[in-house]
Amino acid sequence: EEKREIMLDNVPQTVIYKVWNTPPANTIEEVHLDLAASVFSDQKNSPLYKDLVYDQQVSTGVSAFYFGREISGLFYIAADVAPGVDPDVVEEALDESIANYLKKGPDKDLLEAEKTKTYAGYIRGLQRIGGFGGKSDILATCETYTGEPDCYKTYLENLLDTSSKDIKTTLSNWIDDTAYVLTIMPEQKLSANKNGVDRSKGIPYPTSSVSYQFPDIESATLSNGSKIYLAQRDGLPLVQMTILLSSGFAEEDLSELGYTNFMMDMLNEGTKNYSALEFDAALNAIGSSISYGSGLDSSYVGVSSLKGSFSDTLDLVVESLENPLFEDSEISRLQKQRLAGIKQEENQPRAIAYRKIGKILYGENHPYGKPLTGTGTTETIENISRDALVEVYKRVINSNNASYLIVGNINLEEAKDMLESKFGNWESEASQQKLSLFNVDLPKSRKVYLIDKPNAIQSYIVAGQLLPPTGSDDEILMEYMNYAIGGSFTSRLNMNLREDKSWSYGVRNRLADAKGQRSILVNAPVQTDKTADSIKEIIKEFDYYLGDQPIRYDELEKAKSSKTLRLPGRFETLGSLLGGMINIVQYDRSLNYLDELSSLYSEPTLEEVQNTARKYLKPNQWSWLIVGDLKEIESEVRALNLGEVEIISN
DSSP: OOEEEEEEESOSSOEEEEEEEEOOSSSHHHHHHHHHHHHHHTSTTSHHIIIIIIISOOEEEEEEEEEEOSSOEEEEEEEEEOTTOOHHHHHHHHHHHHHHHHHHOOOHHHHHHHHHHHHHHHHHHTTOSSSTTSHHHHHHHHHHHHSOTTHHHHHHHHHHHOOHHHHHHHHHHHOSSOOEEEEEEEOOOOOOOOOOOOOTTOOOOOOSOOOOOOOOEEEEEOTTSOEEEEEEOOSSSEEEEEEEESOOGGGOOGGGTTHHHHHHHHTTSOBSSOOHHHHHHHHHHTTOEEEEEEOSSOEEEEEEEEGGGHHHHHHHHHHHHHOBOOOHHHHHHHHHHHHHHHHHHTTSHHHHHHHHHHHHHHOTTSTTOSOTTSSOOHHHHHTOOHHHHHHHHHHHSOGGGEEEEEEESOOHHHHHHHHHHHHTTOOOSSOOOOOOOOOOOOOSSOEEEEEEOTTOSEEEEEEEEEEOOTTOTTHHHHHHHHHHHHSSTTSHHHIIIIIITOOBSOOEEEEOOOSSOEEEEEEEEEEGGGHHHHHHHHHHHHHHHHTTSOOOHHHHHHHHHHHHHTHHHHTOSHHHHHHHHHHHHHTTOOTTHHHHHHHHHHOOOHHHHHHHHHHHOOGGGOEEEEEEOHHHHHHHHHHTOOSEEEEOOO
């Protein structure tokens, strides 16, 4: 019989889970249930997504998945309750959608698309030796659970042979009225975990260097003036591409915060020739994916495809870039999801901090002085309009801003011919705008900003300053400067606050990339009653680091080994190699920069790194932002006398 429980947690919205016991992994039912879950929820045309998120709009997100283990499995279905909607209404809609799915079985077209996508996912995983879904993971899983390292072949054969009727039969055998139903609802729940783990010996490091030759990066120019950059890597029939658009959300006015990412997300939500659901169906049918997004300095369209589907995938890219409709109904639907997302950010300490730190570091008049999440504010998203999105579209989706970066099983001639046929005639009227990324002086003294998060069991500390832009002459030296003090697990800050004192689950310095001044920020989530003590320890560690205990020879050698030995694995997949190429193009590096990295990482001396730290790090001029329960931490933070203290709103 059905079992029901309600759990109260510190979450921004209610989530409903329904879970069934099922057969274990490595059975034919595993294949059927994997596909059943994906067809039910993963696509925009999927019944669960279409019913609850798209049509009724009572949920902001749904999912279904099969979790198979050695002696049993679980089949999950979940729905996030939209703000202002009664959870009972959502569960009723959820039950109705499940009942219809069990009655009709999966749509044959959706099933074929999901089979293609799953098969393509296996192919993509074969790029990697390690990691989840890589060669070693696949082989080890098969060997462990079946004694046959090639059991994945049977899985794929069964996958391709599975019919809608097979899935319907399996669902009828296992998905019934005996589900476990868990409803997680918003409410503070305070707890403390005092367990610790001794990691004092650290982790073993490789001792021998590995030589690796990165593929050459070639370039060409389309007839409309856009540049192509290509790194050919054969072996698997895969192609990945990023269209890099040199316009990001730093260009937004304060009245239009979040509009760039919103516009990018709208590009596949209805075009001249496809509805949002039809576009998603066409993409899934060929096993490809297209993603859209925006950062401070650039926006992007990301493409992943089997080689045989690359041309068809590009047709869909062209359709989304040249013919978006920005229909009011789709804007309204995405607006609700974005507002729910902002509400979630405003409940998460790290996101709260990064929504505020840009303005603190750069000032409101600087292009970077805005929420660094890029999602905007409740006010701006509530006031979004089609006309505003069209203006953002004209600025960002511009042939004068576009570069095409491609990696995979394709040569430059093939790529150029294909892109010329798809994009060669794309010429935008708007000229590329130059953004003024003026330098900001460091504050004359420290200042502390506090944000109240009542009943928080941790405080989130963000502290730091601005540095020269990515690509500056001292870039590698600054990486090493950061590594020993806060840029790695074995850094001084993490070993102090996590390993020695157990006040934090992990402390890291974030050295952000930017075309303008970049930031270096200590990120330290710490237990509430140790907030002030943690601040003192952070200050102490930097005083030592810039005083009589600078980076040591062994710390620098460990950093060099880490940087150089991981280079082959760092760019192992097409996606990671493409990321390296994006870094090259965005920051105007030489095309053989990846090959130069090994020597660049080996060159710095101990004295150079020590001098770099003293040159750039100015802890006495830092901005400190602390998100936490002010009734517990405010008085102790003020007692530190770091400087002026200001309480700001969330």
